[in-house]
Amino acid sequence: MTGPVRTLPATDGPLRDFAxxxxxxxxxxxxxxxxxxxxxxxxxxxxxxxxAPAGVVAHEPAEMIVRVRAGTRVAELDDALAEGGQMxxxxxxxPERATVGGLLAVGHxxxxxxxxxxxxxxxxxxxxxxAAGELIRAGGPVVKNVSxxxxxxxxxxxxxxxxxxxxxxxxxxxxxxxxxxLQGAIDDPDRxxxxxxxxxxxxxxxxxxxxxxxxxxxxVDAEVKALGPEFAPVxxxxxxxxxxxxxxxxxAIHQFVAGLHPGTFVAEVGVGIVHTSAPAxxxxxxxxxxxxxxxxxxxxNFDPSGRLNPxxxxx
Amino acid sequence: xxxxxxSELSAALGPDRVRSGPLELTLYxxxxxxxxxxxxxxxxxxxxxxxxxxxxxxxxHGRAVVPRGSGTGLAGGAVPVxxxxxxxxxxxxxxxDAILGIDEGTRVAWVQPGVLNLDLTxxxxxxxxxxxxxxxxxxxxxxxxxxxxxxxxxxxxxYGVTSAHVLAxxxxxxxxxxxxxxxxxxxxxxxxxxxxxxxSEGTMGIAVRIAVRLSPDPxxxxxxxxxxxxxxTAAATVTGIIAAGLVPAALEMMDxxxxxxxxxxxxxxxxxxxxxxxxxxxxxxxxxxxxxxQVVADVAEANGARGVRVAADEAERALLWKGRKSAFGxxxxxxxxxxxxxxxxxxxxxxxxxxxxxEIAERHQLLVVNVFHAGDGNLHPLLVFDRREHxxxxxxxxxxxxxxxxxVAVGGVLSGEHGIGLEKxxxxxxxxxxxxxxxxxxxxxxxxxxxxxxxxxxxxxGSRCGDLQSVPxxxxx
Numbered sequence: 001m002t003g004p005v006r007t008l009p010a011t012d013g014p015l016r017d018f019a020x021x022x023x024x025x026x027x028x029x030x031x032x033x034x035x036x037x038x039x040x041x042x043x044x045x046x047x048x049x050x051x052a053p054a055g056v057v058a059h060e061p062a063e064m065i066v067r068v069r070a071g072t073r074v075a076e077l078d079d080a081l082a083e084g085g086q087m088x089x090x091x092x093x094x095p096e097r098a099t100v101g102g103l104l105a106v107g108h109x110x111x112x113x114x115x116x117x118x119x120x121x122x123x124x125x126x127x128x129x130x131a132a133g134e135l136i137r138a139g140g141p142v143v144k145n146v147s148x149x150x151x152x153x154x155x156x157x158x159x160x161x162x163x164x165x166x167x168x169x170x171x172x173x174x175x176x177x178x179x180x181x182l183q184g185a186i187d188d189p190d191r192x193x194x195x196x197x198x199x200x201x202x203x204x205x206x207x208x209x210x211x212x213x214x215x216x217x218x219x220v221d222a223e224v225k226a227l228g229p230e231f232a233p234v235x236x237x238x239x240x241x242x243x244x245x246x247x248x249x250x251x252a253i254h255q256f257v258a259g260l261h262p263g264t265f266v267a268e269v270g271v272g273i274v275h276t277s278a279p280a281x282x283x284x285x286x287x288x289x290x291x292x293x294x295x296x297x298x299x300x301n302f303d304p305s306g307r308l309n310p311x312x313x314x315x
Numbered sequence: 316x317x318x319x320x321x322s323e324l325s326a327a328l329g330p331d332r333v334r335s336g337p338l339e340l341t342l343y344x345x346x347x348x349x350x351x352x353x354x355x356x357x358x359x360x361x362x363x364x365x366x367x368x369x370x371x372x373x374x375x376h377g378r379a380v381v382p383r384g385s386g387t388g389l390a391g392g393a394v395p396v397x398x399x400x401x402x403x404x405x406x407x408x409x410x411x412d413a414i415l416g417i418d419e420g421t422r423v424a425w426v427q428p429g430v431l432n433l434d435l436t437x438x439x440x441x442x443x444x445x446x447x448x449x450x451x452x453x454x455x456x457x458x459x460x461x462x463x464x465x466x467x468x469x470x471x472x473x474y475g476v477t478s479a480h481v482l483a484x485x486x487x488x489x490x491x492x493x494x495x496x497x498x499x500x501x502x503x504x505x506x507x508x509x510x511x512x513x514x515s516e517g518t519m520g521i522a523v524r525i526a527v528r529l530s531p532d533p534x535x536x537x538x539x540x541x542x543x544x545x546x547x548t549a550a551a552t553v554t555g556i557i558a559a560g561l562v563p564a565a566l567e568m569m570d571x572x573x574x575x576x577x578x579x580x581x582x583x584x585x586x587x588x589x590x591x592x593x594x595x596x597x598x599x600x601x602x603x604x605x606x607x608x609q610v611v612a613d614v615a616e617a618n619g620a621r622g623v624r625v626a627a628d629e630a631e632r633a634l635l636w637k638g639r640k641s642a643f644g645x646x647x648x649x650x651x652x653x654x655x656x657x658x659x660x661x662x663x664x665x666x667x668x669x670x671x672x673x674e675i676a677e678r679h680q681l682l683v684v685n686v687f688h689a690g691d692g693n694l695h696p697l698l699v700f701d702r703r704e705h706x707x708x709x710x711x712x713x714x715x716x717x718x719x720x721x722x723v724a725v726g727g728v729l730s731g732e733h734g735i736g737l738e739k740x741x742x743x744x745x746x747x748x749x750x751x752x753x754x755x756x757x758x759x760x761x762x763x764x765x766x767x768x769x770x771x772x773x774x775x776x777g778s779r780c781g782d783l784q785s786v787p788x789x790x791x792x
Contacts, residue, residue, distance in 0.1 A: 062558050062663050063692075085560055108502065118501065120510060121479045134750045140728035142659040144476060144691040146465045146514050147729040147739075147746060148773065149755045153478065153510025157502070163754075174560040190420065197531060197600055218602025247502035251421045270421075272501045285504050290494035295505045297761035302754070315505035 007056055007080070014053035014069065015127060015135055015166045021050055022164060024133040027310045030164045032102020033073065035094050039106050040159045044310040052101045052166050056080040064172050065124060065141055070101025070165040086172040089116035093240065101165040107157025108245070111237065112212065114270045115200030120156040122170050128155060128163035131303040141169045154298070160309040162302040176200075176214035182224065183210050184231035189269040195226050202269035203237055204253075206262030209269075210237045240266050241277030247285075248272050287315055317355045317402065320376045324358050324404070327368040332359040332410070343383070343395065343405050347452075349654060350391035350737050354381070355402030359410045363485070363493065363523040366406060370521070371491040373404040379767045380489070382517040383407045384428060384460030387452040389655055390736030391772075392464060392516045398770045406521060408459050414438055415524065422529040423482060423499060428459025428522045435527070444529040447474040450732065451640045459522050464734040465514030469565035469596075469639070471732070472690040474530065478513040485524035486512060489768040499526060511758055516734050517769035519762035533598035536564070537608040538632040541593040541615045542586040542622040546570060549591035550665040553689045555614040556595065557662065561607050565596040566690030570669075572649065573642050573684040573697075580645035583638035586622065593689065594639050642686040643697075649682065650699040654711050656718055660727035662692035671721045672696045679714040681707075693731035694722065720745065735773045743775050 022028055027047035054071035061084035068077050074095040081087050091110025092098035109118045125139035138151035155162055179200075186192070189204040192211055201212035211231065213220045224231070241264065248256045250272040257265050257274060264278040287295070295315055299306075321335040334340065334357045345351045355378060360366045373380045381403045383393040397403040411427035414435065418424075419442050426435060432453040436445040449468035450456050460466065462484060467476045474480075483497040497509025512519055543549040549568055556563060569577065571590050578585040585592060593615070597607035612623045626632035646653045660668045669685060676683035676698060687695040696718055700707050719729060723745045730739060743752060756774055760766070 060661075060663075062554050063661050064557060064562075107507075113501070117475065117479060120507060121475055130750070130754060136754045137747065137751050138754065140659070140746065141726060142661060142692055142728055142731075144467070144471055144659055144688070144693050144731040145728045146476075146732055146734050148735060148743060148752075149758050150465070150478065150510055150514050151754060151758060153507045154758060156510075157507055162506070173562060197534065215600065216603030216606055218606075219600035222600065222602065247500045249421070249499040250501075251418065251499075268501075272499075287504055288493075288495055290488060290492040291496065291505065291508065294488075294494060294496075294508055294761055297764075298506055298758065301757035301761050 007058055010057050010067065012135070018050070018053050018166050019129045019133055019135045022129045022133050025305070025307065027307045028164070029309050030101070030105070030160045032071065032099035032105070033094070033097035035092065035098045036102065036106045036108065039108070040312040040314060042311055047310055050164070052099070052164065054099075057167065059084060061086055064143060065169050066172050067141065067167065067169050068100055069167045070099065072100050074098045074100060074103060081172055082175065085175050087175045088170050088172050089122045090119055091116065100168065104156050104168065105158065105160045105165060111203060111240065111268055112200045113268065113273070114202060115198055115212070115214065120153050123152045123156055123168055124171055125169035126152045126155055126165060127167040128165050130163050131305065131308050135166065136163065139169070143171055157314065159312040159314050161299060161312055161314060162308065164308065178217045178220045179212065179214040180220060180224070181210060181212050181234050181237055182227065182231040183208060183234040184227070186230055192227065193270050196223055201237070204267050204269050205238060205265060206257060206260070210234070212237065238266055240275040242275065243278070244276045246274040246276065248274060320372070320378065320404070321356045323372050324356055324369060327372060328358055328360055328365050332361070334358070343407070346383070346386045346388045346391060346393040348389050348391040348394065348736070348738055350394045352395040353402050354395040354405040355397070357405040357407060359407050361410045363487065366487045366521055366523050367491050367493065369404060369406050370487055370489065374491065374767060377401060379403040379770050380521070381405045381769050382463065382521045384457035384463065385409060385431070385455050387456045388460060388464060388734065388736065389657065390730065390734045390738040392734050392736035392769070394737055396737065396771045398767065408457065408521070411523065417442070419444070421499070422531070423526055424529055425524060425526050426458050428457060428462070428525060430458045432456050432458055432461060439529055443532045445532055446527060447480055447530045448477040451643065458525055458527065462513050462522050462525055463515070463517050464732070466732045466734070468732070469567055469688055472566055472688065473562050473564045478510060480528045481509060481513050481525060482528055483526040484509055484512055484522045486520040486522055488520045489763040489765065514734070515759070516736060516773050518759055518772055520768060535601040535604040536596065536598040536632065537604050538626040538635055539595045539608060539611050540585070540624045540626070540635055541595065541611070541620045542589045543591045543593070544589070544619070544621055546591045546669055547666050548618045548620065549593055550669070550689070552593060552615050552618045552620065553665065554663055555618060556611055557690070559610050559614055561597065561610055563595050563607070563611070563690060564598040565594065566688070567594040567639055568592070568685070568687055568689035569594070569639070569642065570685040572682070573645065573686045576645040576648050576684070577638045577642055579648055581634070581638045581641050583634045585638055589621070594635060639686070646684070646697060646699055649684070650701050652700050652702045654698045654700070654715060656694070656696050656715055657730050657733040658694050658719055658722040658727050659731040660692045660694060660722050660725055662689065664725040665689065665692065668694065668722055668725060668727070672718055675714050675717045675721065679710040681710055681714055688731070691731060692727070716742070737772060740771070740773055740775050
């Protein structure tokens with residue numbers, strides 16, 4: 001359960017307190033809801049645990065933005081936005097526990113990515129604590145901005161190894177008036193994608209396909225009709241197997257799951273994420289040497305002593 | 316001098332694709348901004364290997380490299396400025412204009428950087444697809460330039476900025492090596508280098524191959540022209556449309572002077588006596604589009620619009636958009652020169668900022684026109700003038716700086732789509748602290764430790780991590 005939503009004063013005080021707690025030295029590990037704690041490896045046991053401040057600072061529906069502190073639970077943020085008829089394109093499996101900062105630090109988008117876009121495109125401004133313990137800002141609180149280098153996207157998915165998120169400004173959107181999940185026992189999910197304009201999600205387990213349609217009621221009705229009688233409304237999408245999560249080009253999904261039994265995987269069609277509950281052949285994900293050098297240099301430039309979330313690796 | 320450099324480049328690229336004569340170099344002293352630099356040699360590679368060769372040769376001669384696409388940039392990002400006074404090598408990618416492959420099924424195109432934005436959309440139109448980022452210069456700007464500046468256009472409001480449409484970029488790094496940033500899979504391993512590279516304005520390397528996302532053409536589109544008797548009612552309508560829960564595909568505003576100039580220029584039927592017009596486009600599936608167009612009309616009428624005109628067919632829609640996208644050309648009917656700013660403000664502050672923009676121009680005895688992406692709060696005040704008038708440039712620059720400052724004061728940012736380049740780098744301190752800028756510099760230095768790729772751009776000199784020489788203010792105006 002989440003309590004009533006309060007909008008907090010837009011003060012830097014809690015952010016500065018967080019920066020002071022992180023300080024300029026010694027290993028630290030940022031803790032969110034621990035819902036994706038093992039992604040990138042276990043943190044070094046010697047690292048001191050720190051928690052980012054929490055709370056929705058300001059929701060401005062007419063600007064289509066929300067300013068929220070990184071330690072805020074996603075469910076609390078969603079409640080705040082719902083009051084203004086809006087939502088944010090974060091879609092964690094466990095919104096009651098997952099924090100905004102943790103979700104962005106891991107950078108995994110949810111099953112609605114096909115329609116909502118990746119979480120990286122939601123972030124307009126970040127305020128983070130650097131390895132030197134300084135509070136840094138990048139981006140800005142407007143929906144279109146090319147003022148300077150894009151540290152927002154760099155930090156999303158960086159597992160807190162370049163800086164610890166303290167507060168973000170996210171792009172919000174209107175809540176769709178109608179949303180319906182459909183299921184059909186068809187094994188050609190690509191055909192479904194060709195029929196629909198902008199489905200929010202297409203999931204496929206090898207024998208069945210689920211589709212999420214969101215938008216104007218008349219359009220949803222028309223798309224349901226276009227899908228044909230083999231699709232029927234269902235209450236919810238399938239549970240996503242959570243043993244492994246693979247990222248493959250969308251065109252390679254069929255090849256990737258060829259050796260898997262139906263029901264042991266759920267693939268996000270048009271996106272390329274495959275969730276599996278059985279061992280899968282690891283796809284080749286070689287990073288070319290020049291790119292690997294860039295990764296190393298970025299880490300070294302942002303965190304020369306390697307104190308931020310030690311033990312975690314993004315590649 | 317430049318002779319040895321030019322002859323080595325000629326040996327690598329062929330003599331017909333290297334220019335070093337004074338007259339030819341003059342053509343590459345500036346982009347579409349008012350700033351000027353001085354190239355040492357200009358070269359036109361056709362392949363990735365030739366870009367690598369040009370970068371390596373420039374490096375061997377101790378020269379900086381300045382990447383350049385079509386030269387339509389408005390912030391001086393492609394103005395050639397070298398390091399330590401040495402004239403740079405300008406690497407022009409316009410001859411790298413091949414569409415390398417289109418995957419209709421996954422809606423991805425691989426292109427070379429010199430492909431023109433609109434050519435890409437035309438090339439995939441028969442598949443019912445398009446490239447969503449659409450700057451006003453889309454007939455002449457290149458995809459590589461869009462990537463460098465993260466430059467979008469009217470349709471960014473609904474479809475996101477250019478960065479959201481770039482999946483992978485193959486880059487020749489400043490040391491001549493080749494790196495693939497991002498990929499076709501949704502979560503490539505490592506840091507989001509593709510996200511970091513898009514919008515880096517040529518300071519982190521040269522894109523040689525780009526994978527972009529193609530978007531399906533919406534089956535239904537409604538384009539609405541709304542006529543207002545005041546700027547205030549137009550701006551209130553912008554806010555009202557968003558507050559009604561709509562995200563139009565585009566939401567553009569033009570003020571009285573530009574509307575009249577455009578009408579004289581393209582005869583699209585714009586109301587010549589309007590104080591402001593809005594061009595609103597909604598798209599998607601038919602039922603939602605009809606409902607949204609009705610909401611637009613209702614909100615406009617509730618705010619006192621004088622007229623609401625819905626384009627009856629594709630020809631009328633194209634004409635309305637031609638009017639909007641010809642705005643900069645129409646300026647020539649008012650004065651020979653213009654200086655275009657590009658700032659973003661919270662859209663609820665539009666009226667307040669616009670009134671300041673007019674006041675600032677008047678105080679400096681200048682004429683200003685406004686045509687901009689109102690839905691994003693992305694302002695484009697254009698100061699129009701005749702540079703032959705004695706002392707006018709000083710007034711233009713002073714007014715421009717005041718306008719930027721006014722936008723920042725209400726929570727705005729310096730640029731929505733043109734970038735920082737040379738033009739605004741010394742204004743970066745208005746929105747970022749030294750520590751903020753230092754973090755940005757750390758990213759840049761990871762790609763370009765020796766700062767040989769488009770030096771002096773984006774970041775002001777003097778922040779802590781580097782030690783750049785200062786560029787004299789206004790030296791290129």
